[in-house]
Amino acid sequence: MLFPKPEPYAKVKAKTKRQKAQARALARTEVYTRVDGLCQRCGRRLVLHLADARSAFDIAHAHEIRKRSLGGDPTDPEQIVIVCAECHELLNTNQERVELRDGQVWFVLVPQKERIV
Numbered sequence: 001m002l003f004p005k006p007e008p009y010a011k012v013k014a015k016t017k018r019q020k021a022q023a024r025a026l027a028r029t030e031v032y033t034r035v036d037g038l039c040q041r042c043g044r045r046l047v048l049h050l051a052d053a054r055s056a057f058d059i060a061h062a063h064e065i066r067k068r069s070l071g072g073d074p075t076d077p078e079q080i081v082i083v084c085a086e087c088h089e090l091l092n093t094n095q096e097r098v099e100l101r102d103g104q105v106w107f108v109l110v111p112q113k114e115r116i117v
């Protein structure tokens with residue numbers, strides 16, 4: 001019995017990576033549209049594509065509310081928020097965190113003693 005030659009691993013890996021990136025981009029676009037292109041934390045007007053940006057701070061970042069290592073799904077529009085680069089920095093440096101309360105997005109200050117550096 002003959003089996004077809006398997007697809008090279010690097011090719012499969014590249015395809016998977018591309019598909020995941022597309023799925024994340026789709027979720028990002030959906031949330032961006034829902035929030036009218038404004039940073040959900042500070043209200044700054046953002047653009048979705050690098051080519052439209054006047055500065056690096058204009059680009060919409062998708063912050064994943066729940067870490068992937070903790071079961072978060074970055075392709076689920078309910079699990080991402082659109083923020084500007086500055087606000088994303090606050091979230092990623094653990095100074096603030098996002099909480100969902102009754103479907104509303106809250107940006108909560110993390111107490112100093114709970115911050116992990």
Ligand SMILES: [Zn+2]
Binds near residue numbers: 039041042083
């Ligand atoms: Zn912002």
